[in-house]
Amino acid sequence: MKITQAERDAVYKTIFNRRDVRAEFKSDPIPDDVLKRILTAAHHAPSVGFMQPWDFVIVRSDQTKLKLKQGFTQANAEAEALFEGDRKEQYSTLKLEGILEAPIGICVTCDRTRSGPLVLGRTTNLDMDLYSSVCAVQNLWLAARAENIGVGWVSIIHDDVLHQTLGIPKHIVPIAYLCLGYVSQFYDQPDLERRDWLKRQNLDSLIHEEQWQAKL
Structure with a gap:
């Protein structure tokens, strides 16, 4: 199936306008059919050996x-203590989650035992399932x-907070806890760039031809 120019442009527009949302969630519910479309897109992500973990x-x-929020609060205090001056x-001024505000949370996990101990394509690098x-996660984010x-x-x-709160079996690895919801606005810039935490790096400085080139 050939992708049309309009479809191509829509994909790039979605990628460039994706944002990590923390403070802008609205309470409006996400319809079940919309949520199913988003999860279906996530389920169609590429996976090594087609293991779909x-x-x-x-x-x-x-x-x-609320339990997850308490877990965040504890971990966030630990993180803040690592910074100085x-x-x-x-850091203390940043809002870094929207657990209570978002109408839906989704924990994406990885079952490292799925498809058995020997998985095509994971024989050299065992982390390919992760x-x-x-x-x-990326498919879900872009679809949303x-x-x-x-x-x-x-x-x-x-x-361990995710394991205990969500009843996740010990052998399952939590990959991401995601907050989802309609928002009051999407900003033009990523939140941390907008708040002068870091700037987007120049792409040309990250491209290497044939071999790694040391940066001056």
């Missing part, structure tokens, strides 16, 4: 969200953005 734990309960002060699950739904990745939370 992902599962999706959907969180709607305020009680569950102005950087620490700046990378495959991250591809599902195409639906005008914001997504925020809550990386500042310990895996």
Whole structure:
């Protein structure tokens, strides 16, 4: 199937306008058919050996969200303590999650036992299943953005909190806890760039031809 120019442009527009949403979530519910489309897109991510190691734990309960929020608060305090001076002060002003505000949370996981101990394509690098699950996260994120739904990745939370709160079996690896919801706005820039935490690096400085070139 050939992709038309309009379809191509829509893909690039979605990629360039994807944002990590934290503070802009609205309480409007996500219709079931829209959520199913988003999850279907995630399920069509590439996976090594076609093992499809992902599962999706959907969180709607305020009680569950509150437990996860408590887990974030603890981990965030630990993270803040690692910074010093102005950087620490700046860190304390950042909103880094929308657990309670987002109507839906989704935990994307990786079952490293799926398809058995020997998986085509994972014989040299055993972490390819983890990378495959991250591809599902990216598909989910882009599909959500195409639906005008914001997504925020809550990386500042310990895996044991996700295991205990969501009843995830011990052998399953949590890959990402994502907050999903309609938003009041999508900003033109990523939040951390907009708040002068870091700037986007120049692409040309990251491209190497044939061999790695040391940067001056």
